Amino acid sequence: MKILMATMGLDIGGAETHIVELAKELKAEGHDIAIASNGGVYVPEIKAAGIRHYSVPMHKRNVRYMLQARKMLKRIIQKEQPDIVHAHARIPAFLCGSLHATMHFPFVTTAHWVFETRGMLRYFTNWGQRTIAVSEDIKAYLMREYGVPEEHITVTVNGIDTHKFSPDISRDRVIKELGLDPEKPVISYVSRMDEDRALVARQLVQIAQDLDRDVPGVQMIITGGGNVFAEIKAQADRVNAQLGRTCVVMTGPRTDINEIVAAGDVFVGVSRSALEAMSAAKPVIVAGNEGYQGLFGPDKLEEAQAGNFCCRGLPMSTPERLREDVRSALTLSSEEKAKLGAYGRQVIFDFYSVRRMAGDCLSVYDQVRRRRYNVVMSGYYGFSNAGDDAILQAIHEGIVAASENISITVLSNDPPLTKHLYGLNAVPRFRVWKVLGALKRCDALLSGGGSLLQDRTSTRSLLYYLSIIRMAELFHKPVMLYANGIGPVRKPANRRRVKKAVERAALVTLRDRSSAKELQEMGVTRQDLHVTADPVFNLPPAPAERGKELLQAAQLPEGVPFAAVSVRDWPGTGEFPRKLAAMCDHLRKTYGLEILFLLMQPEHDRNTTRQVRQAMEEPSYLLDVSCTPRELMAVLGQAKLCVAMRLHTLIFAARMAVPCIGLVYDPKVASYLQELELPSAGNVEEFDQEKAIACADALMARYDETLSHLEEKSRALAQAALQNEELLLELLEGGEIKKRS
DSSP states (O other): OEEEEEOSOOSSSHHHHHHHHHHHHHHHTTOEEEEEESOOTTHHHHHHTTOEEEEOOOSOOOHHHHHHHHHHHHHHHHHHOOSEEEEESHHHHHHHHHHHHHHOOOEEEEEOSOOOOSGGGGGSOOOOSEEEESSHHHHHHHHHHHOOOGGGEEEOOOOBOTTTSOTTSOOHHHHHHTTOOTTSOEEEEEOOOSTTTOHHHHHHHHHHHHHHHHSTTOEEEEEOOSTTHHHHHHHHHHHHHHHTSOOEEEEESOSOHHHHHHHOSEEEEOHHHHHHHHHTTOOEEEEETTEEEEEOOGGGHHHHHHTTTSOTTSOOOOHHHHHHHHHHHHTSOHHHHHHHHHHHHHHHHHHOBHHHHHHHHHHHHHHHSOOSEEEEEESSOSSOOHHHHHHHHHHHHHHHHHOSSEEEEEEESSHHHHHHHHOOEEEETTOHHHHHHHHHHOSEEEEEEESOSOSSSOHHHHHHHHHHHHHHHHTTOOEEEEEEOOOOOOSHHHHHHHHHHHHHOSEEEESSHHHHHHHHHHTOOOSOEEEOOOGGGGOOOOOHHHHHHHHHHTTOOTTOOEEEEEOOOOTTOTTHHHHHHHHHHHHHHHHOOEEEEEOSSHHHHHHHHHHHHHHOSSOOEEEOSOOOHHHHHHHHTTOSEEEESSHHHHHHHHHTTOOEEEEESSHHHHHHHHHHTOOEEEEGGGOOHHHHHHHHHHHHHTHHHHHHHHHHHHHHHHHHHHHHHHHHHHHHHTTSSOOOO
């Protein structure tokens, strides 16, 4: 891939070193890397590695500088045409985010630190399509302060080059250059000398004279530059004058950090610098502006990892504690120092390799990178309906499994919800210009799945889906009717409209034979109507343990057999709730089945569910917690029987091989019961209580036979559902679509 990284600068600092090491590793793995920054001491190093550098003033929160930087970044992106833009730090991320809104390049950020969120600063931040956090606590911060979805955050490590930072690196050159005594102990420290980073540097200078009394001849190398460097150097010069020798050497910013680390007998610092010293097998005192941990060892690994070796949440460093720990570390025996150093280096090998860091980034890049094809999905999405959400999830996962070269944009009633739940790009389904933009950029429209082409709900609903199809056709985009259930379409004008849309479609797959028959009765003559199956037959359930947890949440006694019941509000049902209640009572009295009600779309299911439960003589249970489609499937997988009015409750149960009894409110339910060869308890508008109970008795009498047949049928439908993606790939790759360059 061609990757453009954007950061504030490339001077000394943990985040800067992280970027340099990441860029060099990605380059070594064969990727084409460019970096845009304000420059700094690491620019020669990255150029020597074959990495292009663009000088862009992204280091100041100043309107003039930022406007200039944005203009320059835009030209760079137009020139480079990167597969990924990866921004580090707040200003670069904000600028790249503003360009992403119009240029639509794949955009990732890394959070190296926490930022102020007061006032307008909260809005001066953009976390991209995906975010990489360098520690778990930063991930929690992103979720808490900015509402970044957990599934959009990947936690990585500060990867360390174990060859560059090795116990084999010589200290001799640095010791000689700095005029230090090789026979006397040396403390090394590396950090930016900025006000918000230099607390421990100040404290080292402060304790130098006392430490000299504890460990005669002690020497310090303090490396880094920043806005308080001159002030701290003046303090160091006074200490040296008072001691009459060079005790504290302030080097300023340097790039030979591995040799600076090698020169020390003990290292003091935090974050990446501490990890680099551990890689060099040095005893490390972890101390910084955010807290103090002390001499690192096995007992402190978990605590250090939790804060990414930054000491967040720990007590603050004090001169007294720092002095005591430095004195103790310097007076350790050679064997004790070697043991601590070997442990630290092993921690780097186990948890902080630069290869792992690069692998984490590549995994995130793959989530957002441009695919060869982009398809738009039109359906009943973003309405918190478990059945349609399951269709969306199943189609998405099926497409991803079939090809890595297809990206999906969803027309959703609730785009933020769709993005949050499934990580998919989504646009508002009723915002015409947004829809037109998505269709104009796509390679194909997928209309479905589900029963979209019907007028039982309303003609308005049918016309909406047909208008989306027509807009795609006006842009000369091929249309795939994806695993559609057709009908009922009652009005003659609507039947003509559906017939024309089906005949013009580039590809038609249907979820059952009844839909094919309905189209033939409309006069559709095309011979390439593919009868496949509902995509949900290939959607895996949540783990069985999660299903058991949800049953406990519904207070269902553990281990008891139960029947899952799913109903929905529907006009004209009259006495249906009371009669269904009698059937549920019969199942409990006769077969010992507890009754558990499920809410597939709570706002449309709750009222009728309440009526049925109130009419029952026997007790019942209600699963009234928010559940994903996978979780509902896991619950159904624990059931012995399912009684369902909603189509996708039946499909979920069939997917889990749970025998079902259907309650027909729409022809699509009757059609799928016929497809599954399962019984119907009758139409809810003219429900016959006695016939329904007889239907249940007949199924229970041949339960084992029904179960065996359903297991076989479910496997066959899962195989048939795979054809949807296979046919889509044939459409995209068959030359009918202009491919992306």
